[in-house]
Amino acid sequence: MNILVTGGAGYIGSILTEELVANGHTVVVYDNLVMGHRAAVHSKAAFVEADIADTGVLTRTLKEHSIEAVMHLAAYTSVGESVANPEKYIQNNYVASVSLLDAMVEAGVTRIVFSSTAAVYGEPKKLPLTEEDETSPINTYGESKLAVEKALWKYNENHGLRFVALRYFNVGGASLHNGEWHDPETHLIPDILNTARGKDEILEIYGNDYPTPDGTCVRDYIHVKDLANAHILALNALDDFSGVYNLGTGIGNSVREVIEAARRITGAPIPVKFIERRPGDPAVLTASAEKIKRELGWKPQDDNLDKILGSYWLWLQNNPNGYDDKV
């Protein structure tokens, strides 16, 4: 299939592109490089450097490359920033996504897999979260993603667009070729391992007074390669139906547990400092992924912290400057 990957120069998009190419698909990466890296674009993918809000370029790209499906990952991803600067998230994650849907309708493209998030749920009333649980986001990042999900249902009803929205929980790990490299970095695993290798002096942890066994937030960590694999299954299912799936493992690990695992793997002391809680962070988020296992046959292979941390640690050893010294 000819597939457009928006955000394909970013962390998850670059690894998803690897999987798509390995599965015989032809990929066009569409990314404005606001957070992504030219060097992360797969050598076998075509590359269009443009914004998804640029409907003209987008529609032309969809038509010129005879695109049959879109994997839509392009977005801003920082929860904290979305609380401080909500308009930025409404504009880029919601408004620009709707213009992508319009471009798809205009170009006659009827399949889309959308990167949604656990942040659509807000503070859970019970755990693990299932797709039927109430969605009540507590930050604009989650609100912007939920708004796109709602738009997808409308475009499904009114334009026959078929979609799968994948609600990712916390994604980690690397492939041999690509890994997470953001500036600034706001995700826990890169921050921990950058402290382990001495790039950062001390690891700042947001809050140690949450109502969890050790006082730090609990999250459900999923390996990026398992996540990429779920997209391939979603793509194959798109002919028959539309729907929403959680992607997690059902296992919660606290921030302290992730740090302990990283100490074990790296042998580094990883000094930490506790600071104020960050607004918009629920105490615990864990997913039930039973629906995607049952309906699409998803089988995560690397669903443990050691594999997630180990693969990313290896990538950092091989790429100490990330993409900064690559073209």
Ligand SMILES: NC(=O)c1ccc[n+]([C@@H]2O[C@H](COP(=O)([O-])OP(=O)(O)OC[C@H]3O[C@@H](n4cnc5c(N)ncnc54)[C@H](O)[C@@H]3O)[C@@H](O)[C@H]2O)c1
């Ligand atoms: N990393 C996680 O744990 C996680 C969890 C849940 C959901 N997600 C979702 O997965 C997707 C990918 O996340 P990531 O961690 O790879 O982030 P990332 O920042 O590494 O990748 C996003 C990419 O989108 C591009 N982009 C952003 N706005 C754009 C625009 N307007 N036009 C064109 N390109 C644009 C950026 O340049 C970047 O390359 C996002 O939609 C994110 O919300 C990620």
